[in-house]
Amino acid sequence: MLLAQVSDLHVCAPGRTLGGGVDTPAMARACVQALLALRPAPQALLLSGDLVDAGGPAEYAHLQRLLQPLPWPLYPVAGNHDERGALREAFGARMGPHSALMPDFLQYAADLGPLRLLVLDTVVPQRPHGALCARRLAWLGERLREDDRPVLIALHHPPFATGIAHMDAMGLLEGAEALEDLVRRHPRVQALLCGHVHRSIQTRFGGAVASVCPSPAHQIALNLLGQGEDGFTLEPPGFQLHLWHAQRLVSHTVPIGDHGGTRPFA
């Protein structure tokens, strides 16, 4: 099983760019081309939140057009820049086969063959930070008890502090400890796949791997422990590939752009 993860596209309406001149639609187009060029091709695509920048219907319509060439089942996650209702409506028929969809949160389960994907919704409307309330955690507990396949959990806000203070201040501020307890009690959880921080970051969480995927657009500047400046950078954009291979999840970060292709060893 090969799952691609793209996070934080921040697509804006046609003819616009983000503040600072970041042309997110053009960068999304480059990402789609890079995904289509992959051999082997992924079998599904996880979109781990902040799919658009301001959450309006024109942005979601634009996102749909940009993603249209991708032939795989799409699994969207709500981020703080998304509008949950508009996101659900925009993806409707385009969402991969799923079950157990919560009526008022974008939480659902998906069958990835040997793996199960459980998508969590950490959105607090109109706020940048994330939360998992008792209902959303109870849903996860039920899903973890009903099937014994290895599990991937997807959520936008990383449930751990990254060391980048201004992002940690808008991290998963409610429910992270309870989530870690649940993960610890269910060792079949292989990984928690997150977005929000626009960099490749990994740690251990409840005995599983927790990781953040870089953005195909702008990256968050590496300001560790306050020894740098807050802001974004135009470091190489990227996405991740998660390969279920030899009973393990192996994750690769792939930079987007023309780097000259593969050259033979001398």
Ligand SMILES: [Fe+2]
């Ligand atoms: Fe983002």
Ligand SMILES: [Fe+2]
């Ligand atoms: Fe975010």
